Structures are given as C-alpha cells and as structure tokens.
Amino acid sequence: MKRTWLLGGALALLSSCAPLQGAQKPQLRGLWVDAFGPGFKTPQEVDRLVADARKMNVNVLFAQVGRRGDCYCNRAAMPRTNDSAVPEGFDPLADLLVKAHAQGLQVHAWIITTALWNSAAPPPDPEHAFNTHGPAAHGRANWLTQKKDGLNRAGADWVLDPGHPDAAEYIRNMYVSVVKNYDVDGIQFDRVRYPDGSPAGGPLEWGYNPTALERYRAETGAVGTPEPGDPQWAAWRRQQVTNLVRETALAVKAVNPRLSVNAATITYGEAPTSEEGFTRSRPYTEVGQDWLTWVKEGYLDVNVMMNYKRDFVPVQAEWFRGWNAFAAQLLRQSPQVAQVSGSAAYLNDQNSSVSQARQALRTGLSGWALYSYRTPDREVNAGRRTQADVWPELSAKFTARTMPFELPAPWPAPAADTLRAVRGSVSGAIPGGREVRLLDARSGEVLDSTFTDGAGRYGFLRVPATQVIVQVGAQRTAAVTIQAGQVVAMPPLVLP
Template sequence: MARVATVMGLIVLIGQFVAVYATQLSPKVDDAQFRAYWVDSFGPGLYTEAEIDQLVADTKAANMNAIIAQVVRRGDCLCNRSNMPRTEAEIDPYPFDPLQTLIEKAHAAGLEVHAWLNATIMWGSDIPPRDPAHVFHTHGPGSSGYENWVSLRRDGANRGANVFFFDLGHPDAADYIVNMFLSIVSTYDVDGINFDYIRYPDYNPGVNIPAWGYNPAAVARFWAATGRSDVPEPTDPDWMQWRREQVTSIVRRVYIETYAIKPHVRVSADTITYGSMSENAAEWTQTRPYLEVLQDWRGWMEEGILDLNIPMNYRRRQEPTDANNQRPMYEEWSGFIKDHQYNRHAVIGTALYLNPIEDSLSQIRNALSPSLAGNRAQGWVGFSYRAPDRLVNERRRQPEEGRLELTRALTQSSEYDLLSDYDFARMPLFAVPASTPIMPWKLQPSTGHLHGTLRTPEGTVADQVDLIPGDYRLSVVITPEIGTASAVVTVVAGRVIPVSLILSR
C-alpha cells in the first residue's frame, strides 16, 4: 500500500508505509514513577562541587530519582565539552565541569541526570558575551545577510525584552540548535536530554498572535515552499503551519539522531500550557500553545518524537472563591496531558515557587491521580530546586529551609496534605524510593526509524519514526523543474537507518 506524507515541505512517497499511531491509552502503572527537580542555573545549585553534593543529597532525601539540570541558558554551557562556549556564570574555574561532576555524583547515588537546554535563546543581556566564539558574535544581530540567525518580529524588533532568539526557520540556525543537543549526548553520559523554549517566542502584540519568525532567510524559504511572494501576517494560516513545522522538525531530528547515537537516552520537552484547556482533544488546535507559540506537543506525542512530555502546568492553587482561581485550569490541563500520552510517557510539571507547601502537595496528588478516563501520568517534576515554595520565592525564608520542609512533607508527614480533595492512600506521596519508568519502545523495540538527508542547498532532512520493519522505497519530488530523488531502504527494529538522497532531473 502507498502512503503520502509531507515532511519539511517536501512530498515524500513511501511504499509499504504504515502509520504507527497508538490509541490513547496510558502505559501500565507500577512502582516506577518519574520524580525530579528542575534545577535552573541562574543561581546557586550547579556552580560548585559543594553545591552539586548538596543537590544530590537533597534530591535523594526527597525520594526523587532524577535531576533536570539547566546546562544551557543562552548559547553557553555549564560544561566543558560541547559545541557551545563555557558559561559566563560564576562557576568554579576550569577544569571544573559542572555537568560531568553532576553525572558522576548523581549516578553514584542512583539518580538520573537529564541535561536541560534552552533551545532557542541565543543571548539574554544588553552586554555581549565575553567569548568571541559565542554564536552571538558570529551570527547575532551584528551579522549581515544570511549570516544573521536572529528571529525578527513582524514590526522589525529583534529581541523580546533583552532576549535574542534563534530563528527556527533559518536552516543554519536549526542545524546549530540540533548540534547543541547532539554535542552533549555524544560527549556526556546523560540519561536524558531536555528541551526548553522549543517554540516561537513570547512578547507578542496579543493573545494568539505569533508575531516572530521574520528573519529574511526564513521568509524566503516560506516563499520557496508556497510559491508566494508577500510578507504574511502573523496569523496567516499557511505561515503559522510552516513555522510550526520548523519547530517540529528540530524535535524530530534531535529525537532520531539521539537515538542513533545512544538509543537509551530519554528525550523530553518542557512544554507550554498557556490559557485554558478542555479535555476534548478536538480543541487542541484552538489552544494558545498551538496558536500563539506554534508548539504542537500533542502532535509530537502522537508521532512519537518525544519519550517524555513535561507540560509546565504552572498555576497557583487557590480556593474556588478566589477571584483569579487557577485551580480549574490546572485540573483541565492535567486531565488532557494524562489522556494524550499515546505510545510515550508524560509527567506533570508544577510551580513549587508559586505555592505554599500544602498547595504544592495537593497539586502533586492531583498529578499522580487518574484522569476521568482512568489514565495516569508517569510522575511529577517540580520547579524549582532553588525556589521550592512561595515563601522562598518571595524571599521570606531561605531555600534550604523550604527544601527541608518540602522533603519532610513528601516523605514523612501528612501535616500539610489536603487529602480530602483526592481519593488517595493516606500516606506520604514519596514515602519510599521509586525507579524511573522504563521505555518499552526503546527497551524492546518493534519499529525502526528513518533518517533521510536530501542534498539540496539547504540540506533538507526527511525523517520518519516508528516504521514497521521491512523494505521501503523512499521517493522525493520537490518540483519537476528542480528534480526528484529515490532510494530503497530496509527498516530494522531498534535502529536508525540513514539514507542520503541526491536530486536528479
């Protein structure tokens, strides 16, 4: 049987192609449960060996099993071996390597390390980076023509607040972002790689108006793909979908190329939950994540290009009588997340920094409870290690005091648990340790993946995941004038099959 699939604006005809989309059933729940802190690097936590020792001890004491550590903030790395320069943060001097040190100490304690990268932030200060090799100097706002990778807003602005963003529609910028991730996967023994800011920027003129992505190289590619010559408005449907595909393409490439390097590495993303959400799947395309920042994370889960989705369901848990009650939004999004895992995993991310301890515990219990359809998330992640509750965030007490109280509440005490809200066992949430969930699609794979590279001036990539093993003919037609390409490939379960295509007329 023949099937037609659109990849990166190309028409790809794949013989014997069978779409492997799972029904909306959550994986079996057992003693495994993903439990983690997000550890940001805009403050203490990863700067010294002593801080890392304390981080590992605190995570272990809370019966958590993973650390999601922000190693890439704005085009630099809290590491010594990547395609990015070493961070300007006040870390201990070289040869200290924060990521390597964390991996060694966390693994010795039985904890996983997931490297968190801000994917699209090039730089975030009015003061340029000190390192001349930083991408800001080579492809930032001072670069001309095609060498400038900075995203522009429709009104011509090249930054939001003081943040410069990569334009995801510029092919060289997209390649650079992919290589940021692969350089860490290749050189460090990480358990996971974590996307943040994998979307178009905020700082838009209004709700659901995605005004970024107007780098001239990106607009020219859109023209080439559509045959148009006008500058599209931000809400133009074709322009929105084209930009959405640029985001998805980067996620897909990182997923497949990470699998080819180290199949066991868990690929995750911190995804957006702006606004309200119904548990009705048909309403997904009307949500702010989909429309405003052009992030189709439900589609990523359905396609299978994430192992772990971590929606940032950041809400205050207020009483129903409060004027700005955010509890319904939290519960609606949690239900939607649990019901849309497909053949992968999702965990719920909550905002520890916005809530008192008792409210965070209530949100965590909700995160670990089944949805109305009976589906469960595979765990929970809290933001953040540095601000574990509202009092700390408001600088009314020290982080150490907040973490100690949170740890006690999670592992020993039900003093703060509002257990009447959810039908849950009357015991601490993390009374005993748990392992992280296995990934059966990687541990015992029944499908393979295709990594196709088409040799054009843009080096176009045509990737497919979760293909049933067998022989396939891959045929690509751009236009009759430009040319076609084809190849026969054999897909093998558990492997990434590379195929390089050359255009011919």
C-alpha cells in the same frame, strides 16, 4: 564502563529506605535544577543537590546545562559558561553525573533551545554564537528571529529563529555534542518555540528572520511579507519548530537509542479537551509549539508539561486539572510517550505543591516534576525565606506516610528495542518544505508523512516492522526493513 551506576546506584537507593511493600511501579519524579542561581555550580552544591534529591525520593534531575548559548560543562559545541560562580576548570555536568549516578539518579541535560543572549554587554568569548550570528551579523549570517516591524529582542532575550537552516543546525549540534561527550540519561528541550509576545488568543508574531522569510516564499510560492495571523505562514512556522525537535531527536537516538528525549512544554491558559481543540490552544497558536504532534509521532519519550498554575486561584486550579486530563487522554492513546505534569513551586505554598502532585498522579499520569530546586515555594521566590530553610520542610512533606513520594520508585531508560527510525535528506533547487511519505513497500499504503527542514532533512521515529520505502515527489528509495533499536540513514534523494 558506562551505566555501571544502574545496578549499584539502584541498590544504594533501596538499601537506605524502608522495605518496600511489593514492587513500586515506574513513576518519574523530576526536579528542575536551573542555572539562574545556586544548584550545581560547585562541587559542594552538587553534593548537597544529590543528597537533597535522594532524601525526597526524586529519580530524575533536569539540570540546566545550557542557559543562553553557553554550557555548564567543558566539552560541548557551545562555549563554557562565563558564570563567575563556577570555579575555573570545574565541569559542573561531569561532576553531577558521577555523583548522581552513584546514587541511582538520572541526569537529563536541560538546554534552553532558542535563547541566545540577554545582556547589553556581549559575551567575552568571540566564538559565542551571539558574537558571530547576533544583531551585528548581516544577511544569512544573522540567525535572530524578528517581528514584522524588525524588533529582534524578545524582552531581554535575543532568540534564534527555528526557520533559519543554520540556526536550526546549530541548535541540533548543541544537544548532540552534549550526548556525545557526556554520559547523560537524556536531553530536555526548553523554550523550543517562538517567543511570547502576542496577547492571549493573539497570533504568532515572531519568525520574520529575513532568511526564514526567503525560505517561506520559495517553498510556498507566497509573495510579499505575510501578516502574523496568515494561516499558511503560521503553519509553516509551527512546522519549523517540529522539524527541529524531530531532527534533534533522530540525531540523539542515533548516538544512543536508550537516551530519553523530552521537552518542557507550554500549557498556557485553558486546556483543550480533544486533539482538534489543541489546534486552538494558546501553545499552538501563540508560540508555534505543536507538542501534540511530537507525542503522536514519537519524537519525544517524555512530555513534561510546564503546568505552572496557582493551586489557590480557582480558575488556575481548573486549568491545572484540565491539562492533566488532556495529557492522561494522550497517554491512553500513545502509551509509548510518558506524560508528566510539572508544577511551579515558586508560585505556590508547600501544601499546594503536594496537592498538585497528588492530583496529577491520581489522574494517571506517568509522573510529576517540581520547578525548581532553587525556589521550592513562593516564600523563597519572594525573598522572605531561604531555600536552605524550606527544602527540608518540603521534602519531609513529600516523603511522609501516604504522601506522593513516600517510597522510592524506579524510572527506566527508554527500551532500545522499541525504536525503529529512518532519516535521510533530499537535495535540489528547493530542498526545504518538501512532503515526504513513508510507504509500505508491499502494498504502497502511506504509513506516515512529514516535511523536510531547511537543509532537506526528514525522518520518522515510528517505523513498523515491515519493508518500507521513502518517497519525495516522484523519487523513491529502495525498500528497507528497519531493525529494532536502529536509526537507519536512507540514501540521499536528488530532486528536480
């Protein structure tokens, strides 16, 4: 039976610790476990990871099951990884879930959302999406994002374009296949954006996939090829990323409303101090990541900021505090979405990581996460010490008396009864880019609005407990009342 670990694991966790002085309030204590080195690739690595996480009083593992178009698992839409460090037939995700759940640890499936491949040699699996929809593919079959000059490789990576409808469908199915086949506690988006490439403060330069461009022209009436800084073009590309997050969240919640949907979000440079200021921030302008909207619209259960700053560099320390303050402000305004600050341990010494955790928690955030298990401080990152030497030291610092993780803390799954969602689709000559309104059936008041994706899909995750209607153009659905814990599929709308 699923979820039996919730009780047994929690009792195991508490029984091994000193008596708690009163109830500990929920606090997410996350650990990113990447797949770029040892972590959970063998049964022995999984055993050690779970033991190390327990000793540090971590409660959530963000395990990188999807690296670049592959999966560290045997049952997913992506092909099984060809990483030679994984024993033949071994399923890392399945093994991690059994062992982590037995110890009261949650496992969230972390997938790099848009990266597809990064080696000059193609993947050996002929069905890998790089082989079928990469640089050798033509027309609509090519899913790669491009710059205006035709460059289709961001550094070493080939990257999927969120504006291509088939690429977006493939990405959504990656996550859904994992949650259908594995008893994960959540999913995490990573690099759910366009690639880097602009100088600091520059415009978003990627998104020129030919199929995406055709969509943009058809949906907006624009002609020619827009410049990277064109405001309408920039807004359209941001919306494609937002559509992708929304539709994946809805599909995952339809499988299990108690699954946590979270994202590792960008915090480049100086932090905003207001929502309006966020629209001038580097995440918003340079890579098309409007995570403020994802929080406000309830597309996420947890926003995990990649607040990767050096604590010993004054300007970066100020940026770290600024993003924490902005997230704390959002938490007060949208308390349904947890706000977590993630630190780059590989950029810092151990005391700096402890200091950043304390600072984030004192700001009033929902928790703190460490990147990464493989590189727990800058000495390891520089190759001067080993992870095996450093991890026990760092763990001891975090769990010492009066330190951030001195005692265990719970982190509950999202409550199913807080979810009320609708999703649907439209068809017609141009299904994408259509404004969709959620109306109060009695008063006609517009409660919310969004835009359809390239396949004509739409959805809302914060539907009030009243009768509602969905309207697209002149077409309307019948009135429905959404019950708690449901993602209701609305009848399709046919548009002229």
